[in-house]
Amino acid sequence: MTHKFILQEPHNYPKTQNKMKKTLILLILMLLVRVLPALGYEIVVVKGGPLPDAQVVSAFAEELVKILPARGPKTIEPHHIEEINLGTDLSGESAAARIAALRPDLILALGREALLSVRDIRSIPVIYLLVAAPELIVEERTNITGIRLDIPPKLQFDQVSRYLPKVKRVGVIFDPARSSHVVNQAALNRPDLEFVALAASSAREVPGLLEKLKGKVDLLWLLPDLTVTNPQTLQSYFLFSFQNKTPVLAFSEKYLKNGAALAVTFDLEDMGVQAARLAAAIFTGTPAGRLSVRDISAVKTAINHDITEKLGLDLAPGAP
Amino acid sequence: MNRVKFLRTLRESFIARIAVVIVAIVVVLSGFFDYFLIRMQAKSYEKDTLSHGQALVRLLAQSVSVAVFTENEGDFFLPVDAIMNHADVIRADIFNKKGERLYMRQKQQSDPAQRLENPAELAAVFKQIEQSGELYRQTGESFIFWHPVIFKSAAASETELYFEGNGQAVRTELTGYAALAVSKKSFSQGVRQIMFNTGLLALLYLAAGIMAILAIVRRMSRPLAHVLEKIRESSADLNGHDDLSLLSETHAGMIRELENSFRTITELKDGLEFKVRQRTAELSVRQRQLEEVNSRLLDTLAELRKTQQQLIQKEKMAAMGRMVAGVAHEINNSVNFISGALPSVRRLTADLGRLAAGFDALEKADTSEEMDERLAVVRDLKEEIDYGHLFTTFELLLANMEEGAQRATRIIKDMKIFSRQDDEDFKEVDLHAVIDSTIPFMDSRGGKVEISKDYGEIGPVRCIPGRISQVFQNILDNAAQAMGNGGTLTITTRQRRDRVYLRFADTGRGIAEDILPRIFDPFFTTKEVGEGSGLGLGISYDIVRQHGGEIEVESTVGRGTSFEVILPVSPTGGAGEEYPDAQQTDVALPGWIPARSMPE
Numbered sequence: 001m002t003h004k005f006i007l008q009e010p011h012n013y014p015k016t017q018n019k020m021k022k023t024l025i026l027l028i029l030m031l032l033v034r035v036l037p038a039l040g041y042e043i044v045v046v047k048g049g050p051l052p053d054a055q056v057v058s059a060f061a062e063e064l065v066k067i068l069p070a071r072g073p074k075t076i077e078p079h080h081i082e083e084i085n086l087g088t089d090l091s092g093e094s095a096a097a098r099i100a101a102l103r104p105d106l107i108l109a110l111g112r113e114a115l116l117s118v119r120d121i122r123s124i125p126v127i128y129l130l131v132a133a134p135e136l137i138v139e140e141r142t143n144i145t146g147i148r149l150d151i152p153p154k155l156q157f158d159q160v161s162r163y164l165p166k167v168k169r170v171g172v173i174f175d176p177a178r179s180s181h182v183v184n185q186a187a188l189n190r191p192d193l194e195f196v197a198l199a200a201s202s203a204r205e206v207p208g209l210l211e212k213l214k215g216k217v218d219l220l221w222l223l224p225d226l227t228v229t230n231p232q233t234l235q236s237y238f239l240f241s242f243q244n245k246t247p248v249l250a251f252s253e254k255y256l257k258n259g260a261a262l263a264v265t266f267d268l269e270d271m272g273v274q275a276a277r278l279a280a281a282i283f284t285g286t287p288a289g290r291l292s293v294r295d296i297s298a299v300k301t302a303i304n305h306d307i308t309e310k311l312g313l314d315l316a317p318g319a320p
Numbered sequence: 321m322n323r324v325k326f327l328r329t330l331r332e333s334f335i336a337r338i339a340v341v342i343v344a345i346v347v348v349l350s351g352f353f354d355y356f357l358i359r360m361q362a363k364s365y366e367k368d369t370l371s372h373g374q375a376l377v378r379l380l381a382q383s384v385s386v387a388v389f390t391e392n393e394g395d396f397f398l399p400v401d402a403i404m405n406h407a408d409v410i411r412a413d414i415f416n417k418k419g420e421r422l423y424m425r426q427k428q429q430s431d432p433a434q435r436l437e438n439p440a441e442l443a444a445v446f447k448q449i450e451q452s453g454e455l456y457r458q459t460g461e462s463f464i465f466w467h468p469v470i471f472k473s474a475a476a477s478e479t480e481l482y483f484e485g486n487g488q489a490v491r492t493e494l495t496g497y498a499a500l501a502v503s504k505k506s507f508s509q510g511v512r513q514i515m516f517n518t519g520l521l522a523l524l525y526l527a528a529g530i531m532a533i534l535a536i537v538r539r540m541s542r543p544l545a546h547v548l549e550k551i552r553e554s555s556a557d558l559n560g561h562d563d564l565s566l567l568s569e570t571h572a573g574m575i576r577e578l579e580n581s582f583r584t585i586t587e588l589k590d591g592l593e594f595k596v597r598q599r600t601a602e603l604s605v606r607q608r609q610l611e612e613v614n615s616r617l618l619d620t621l622a623e624l625r626k627t628q629q630q631l632i633q634k635e636k637m638a639a640m641g642r643m644v645a646g647v648a649h650e651i652n653n654s655v656n657f658i659s660g661a662l663p664s665v666r667r668l669t670a671d672l673g674r675l676a677a678g679f680d681a682l683e684k685a686d687t688s689e690e691m692d693e694r695l696a697v698v699r700d701l702k703e704e705i706d707y708g709h710l711f712t713t714f715e716l717l718l719a720n721m722e723e724g725a726q727r728a729t730r731i732i733k734d735m736k737i738f739s740r741q742d743d744e745d746f747k748e749v750d751l752h753a754v755i756d757s758t759i760p761f762m763d764s765r766g767g768k769v770e771i772s773k774d775y776g777e778i779g780p781v782r783c784i785p786g787r788i789s790q791v792f793q794n795i796l797d798n799a800a801q802a803m804g805n806g807g808t809l810t811i812t813t814r815q816r817r818d819r820v821y822l823r824f825a826d827t828g829r830g831i832a833e834d835i836l837p838r839i840f841d842p843f844f845t846t847k848e849v850g851e852g853s854g855l856g857l858g859i860s861y862d863i864v865r866q867h868g869g870e871i872e873v874e875s876t877v878g879r880g881t882s883f884e885v886i887l888p889v890s891p892t893g894g895a896g897e898e899y900p901d902a903q904q905t906d907v908a909l910p911g912w913i914p915a916r917s918m919p920e
Contacts, residue, residue: 050484112477130479207390207395208392224481224482226477226481231471235386251482252483254484
């Protein structure tokens with residue numbers, strides 16, 4: 001399915017009137033001033049999988065118009081954003097061919113599948129969003145940049161301290177091959193907290209390691225680490241949470257309904273804004289390869305009050 | 321004995337056979353449906369039991385999936401305990417993917433143990449579960465349900481750690497096997513209960529159904545039974561036959577009778593047509609003859625009417641003659657008063673003349689001696705003529721003369737009234753006046769008749785006065801003639817509602833019982849030839865009927881006769897209109913009419 005977004009000027013004149021007016025102004029400008037370079041942009045948004053992308057795209061489009069208002073002869077009509085849904089509209093290969101034919105100014109890849117489908121288009125800058133572990137896909141390509149999905153530990157524990165100030169000991173099970181840097185970063189950024197980190201090399205070890213955390217931690221930190229955090233181990237985490245009255249801190253809202261007490265996760269609108277800024281930088285001449293991958297700058301905290309109540313937690317005032 | 325009687329009834333009675341056949345069909349169908357109902361219910365119950373057991377083992381498999389994954393024995397306790405709390409669950413076994421038993425709990429030693437601990441059978445079961453997913457086995461006392469322990473989850477990837485998957489990529493991994501042994505005790509009890517309930521219901525249904533069928537068959541076959549009963553009553557020779565042969569015989573007999581009847585009808589029809597033609601011809605001849613007779617009868621009727629009118633006229637003349645005789649007798653009596661007094665008046669007048677002459681001579685005497693002498697003569701004359709009683713006698717004579725004159729005057733007055741009653745129009749009259757005006761003309765040639773009047777309150781009656789007067793006169797004449805040596809005629813009048821009752825009772829010789837019914841017959845009379853026409857009472861009856869009334873007569877020989885005339889106060893129309901039979905009764909007068917009592 002293909003959607004065409006038309007970004008319009010703030011004033012909504014009737015279309016014919018708008019065209020006539022702009023045509024008249026254009027003719028006058030052509031006679032009186034030097035014509036500026038064309039600055040209207042064609043952007044293709046490639047979506048892969050069931051992601052909460054609408055909020056991201058909307059924030060991206062709004063921020064882009066703010067940063068780069070459409071102007072110049074080419075932009076008599078506003079920026080065009082064309083959406084391509086993988087799986088429903090096109091397969092990955094067909095999407096790449098179609099995008100190449102459209103020759104857009106920018107590709108916005110939402111999700112892992114989208115990034116995979118456009119990573120071989122090297123002539124068009126690509127900004128990815130909502131992609132976990134993107135470095136495994138991007139490799140050495142220089143036309144790709146984006147926003148990390150990882151939530152910086154500092155941001156997470158700032159929120160924890162804000163709403164659960166009594167939490168001082170944090171238990172975490174991690175696969176050293178995948179998440180040691182995250183654990184180190186947390187310990188480094190929040191020296192006031194005691195991190196009880198237990199390394200696991202397989203999911204089967206998780207229930208046993210959780211037994212070792214009994215009575216030693218105030219909070220169990222869930223990492224986006226496939227070795228220790230997967231459907232096989234989740235029940236163990238939440239069972240531990242209930243049995244030991246220890247809240248689970250998750251990195252996505254999806255775990256709240258499974259039994260996590262709170263989730264500190266990325267803000268989709270902020271991601272859209274960040275992506276718009278990257279796009280603006282690219283449109284103003286900075287090569288994508290020179291733009292470093294950015295971290296999210298804002299987080300969103302969600303609390304499952306049923307769980308906190310069952311666990312007997314005291315939430316600080318102002319908790320969402 | 322009863323069995324023999326039942327079999328004989330069954331052999332003879334068609335209705336009984338029908339009832340037995342229907343009952344038998346219902347019993348067979350009921351048994352058939354009962355059997356299938358029990359089977360269906362037992363199957364359904366078994367299906368539910370199996371479904372329940374499978375649900376339990378599925379639940380067990382899901383709840384121990386983590387424990388099987390970790391193979392931590394302590395994690396099995398709670399989920400298995402939850403399942404074992406179910407009353408019918410007697411054993412639970414958990415195996416890992418390699419078929420090694422990870423956990424087992426049982427409530428009692430039972431037959432499932434042999435099968436759950438047989439390595440060869442377990443290997444076969446595991447293989448079958450990998451192919452078909454789940455299965456169950458039965459032993460003598462229990463069901464054994466098997467279910468694979470599967471770890472089912474969305475395909476794990478880094479992205480899916482953050483976002484909800486779309487559910488399309490689901491990864492399943494067989495991690496072990498769960499077995500649950502469920503006792504058959506409850507199941508068997510349930511099946512027995514189903515059989516008992518269904519059987520009881522079927523028996524109740526059968527009992528009610530058979531009673532209903534018997535009632536319906538009896539009710540519906542009542543007309544047939546009635547017909548059969550009538551046939552048996554009418555055909556004694558067919559007794560002993562069964563119903564069908566009875567009906568068959570009767571039907572054949574009816575067909576034969578019908579054929580005979582049709583044959584007879586055909587023959588009769590042929591003969592009847594001839595007879596109709598013959599009778600039609602005869603009727604035509606008879607009709608012509610009747611027309612001729614009718615014509616002659618009409619002529620005769622006209623003659624009779626003419627003769628009747630003449631006779632009536634004659635009777636009128638006779639009645640008039642009797643009336644004239646009576647009038648003459650009365651006038652003669654009245655005149656006799658005057659004429660009988662006249663010689664005495666003449667003699668007294670002469671005596672008074674002689675006395676007046678003596679006084680005249682006395683007045684002319686010149687001397688005293690002559691005066692004394694003449695006075696003595698006058699005194700002698702007064703003594704001679706009984707001067708003291710002369711005026712009394714004279715007064716008596718004048719009174720007699722006056723009585724005679726008054727009687728004559730009254731007779732003339734009554735004659736005037738009587739003469740005015742010839743009017744033939746209906747008018748309202750006082751019947752007392754009519755009676756009173758008729759009495760003077762009663763035939764009084766016999767002895768003295770004393771009239772006793774007992775008049776009640778009666779209103780004016782609408783009638784033809786002359787006709788009614790003629791009736792009264794006939795009755796009065798007959799009464800007077802019946803009381804030849806004198807007697808009492810009592811006239812009583814009463815009114816009750818719209819009818820007036822007039823009774824004339826004499827003390828005459830009465831009428832013999834044998835002739836009483838004939839007195840109203842025309843020309844019937846007991847009088848000497850020439851004295852009566854025999855039409856008086858007949859005409860009177862005709863007149864009274866013309867007025868819508870009746871005459872009743874009651875008589876006792878030697879004591880008298882009583883005629884009662886009953887008239888309506890107001891006939892609704894004129895003569896000949898409201899009583900159309902009146903004209904015809906001229907020749908067809910009725911006979912004796914029984915008397916009724918006079919109203920009080």
